[in-house]
Amino acid sequence: MFALMAASALVMAPVSATPPYAVPGEEQVDPYTPGAQNAGATPFAGEGMARAFHGQEGIRRIVESFTRLSYDDKVIGEIFFKHDKVRFKRTLFEQFCYVLNAGCTYSGRDMASSHKDLGVQQADMNRLVELLQQAMSREHVGFAAQNRFLSKLAPMRPDVVKR
C-alpha cells in the first residue's frame, strides 16, 4: 500500500520532485507519506459546496482572513506564533479545497501529526471554530453551508484536542 502510494507520488510529480514536507520557501517538517486520507475527511459530492464557498477564489480569501485572525487572536495566537504561516496557508487551502470538492488534492500531514505537541485545549478549538465562522461570514457563505462544512471538521477533534 505505502509502496504503491510512494510510487504513484513519484509518477505524478516527476518534474518538481520536491516532497510536500520540504517545499521551497517553507520550513521543512518531518517526512511523511502524502495521501488524500491525511485530509481527515472525505470530500463532499457534487459542486454545491464549492459553489457556496465561491470556488477556489473564495476558499483562498477565507483561508487568508482565517489565518490572519488566528495568528492575531489573543486566545489562540500563541499556538500559531511559531508556526510556519506560508506552509499553514498552503496546506489549509488544499485541505478546505479538497474537502469542499473544489478541485484540489491535499498534500499535507494527517491531523494527528500536524497537531501533535501543539497543546490544543477544547477552548482553543472552539475559538478556532469561531474565527473560521467569522472568515466564512466575511466571504458571505450562508450559515447552513458553514455548518455543513464544519460537519466535516468536527469529527477531527480527537486528533486536535490532545490535553
Add this chain to the structure above:
Amino acid sequence: MQIHSPGSRAITAVSILLAACVLPMAAHARPLRNEGKLLLTNGVATVEGASGGGLAPWATIAGNETKDGIGVSAHATMDELKDYQYRSAGVAVGLFNRVELSYARQNFNTQKIGAALGLGQDYTFKQDVVGAKIRVLGDVVYDNPLIPAIAVGVQYKHNLNGNIVRALGAKQASGVDFYVSATKLILAQSVLVNTTLRLTKANQIGLLGFGGDRNDAYRVQFEGSLAYQMSRRLAIGGEYRMKPDNLGVARENAWFDGFVAYAINRHLTATVAYTDLGSIATINKQRGYLLSLQAAF
C-alpha cells in the same frame, strides 16, 4: 425530611457519583480556562433548572466552560398562561463539562382560579428542585456525528404545599425524577435533536405533588426537542413533554412549546416561547408566552 426517604437516598447516591466523577478530574489539576464553549451549546435553563431546551433537559452541561473549567449560570423564567402565572428562577454549576448541579424555585400562581378552587386568590404552588446531571459519553457538537452526548440526571423535587396537594389526591409532597437524555447537533443539517426518557411520578412536574388516586407508580415519559440553528446566535425549535396523569380530579396533558433562543452575547441568552401546557388544576387550554433570560459564565 426522613432519613430514609427516596429523596435522601437519591441525594446520597448522587454524592457518591459526584465524588467518583469529580475527584479524579481535580486530581490532575491544571489552570482553569475561561469562556470556552461555543454560543448556545450550553442550552437554556429548563423549568426545573437543568440546562436543556426549556421543557426537556439536554445532555448539555450548564455554564460556558469546557472540560478545563467550572462554569456557572443563573436564569429567570416567566410564563403568562391563560389563567395562571408561572415563575421560576435558579442557578446551576457546570463542572468540567461533565457534571451539572442545579437548583430552581418554581412559583405557580393560580390568580383568580385560586379563589374559584377555594384556595384563595393568588394561591401559589411552590416547589424547590435540586438536580444533578452527569454527561456519560459523547459530545453535543464534536466527534462521531452518529454518537450523541448522553447524560443521566436526577431531580429531587420538594413541593412546599404538602397539605393542599395531598388534599387534591397526591400521595406525596416530594419526589425524585430520574432521566437519561441524548443530544446531538447534526451540523450537516444545522439541526439539534434531543430525546429524554424520564422516570417520574410527578403531577404537573411536581407542582401538584407526586402520585395520585389513578396511579402511584413510576412511569417512563418521553420528552423531545428539535431545533434549527439559523445563525451562531439564533436557534428556533419545538419541544414535547409527556407527563403522567395521576390525579382523578385534575387531569393533565402533555406539554408543547415553540421557541426562539437568541445569544445576545457570550453570557446572555434570551428565550421566547409559545407554550401549550394543556389542562392544569381542572382548567383547560393553558397556553401563553414564556420569556426566559439566562446568564452564563
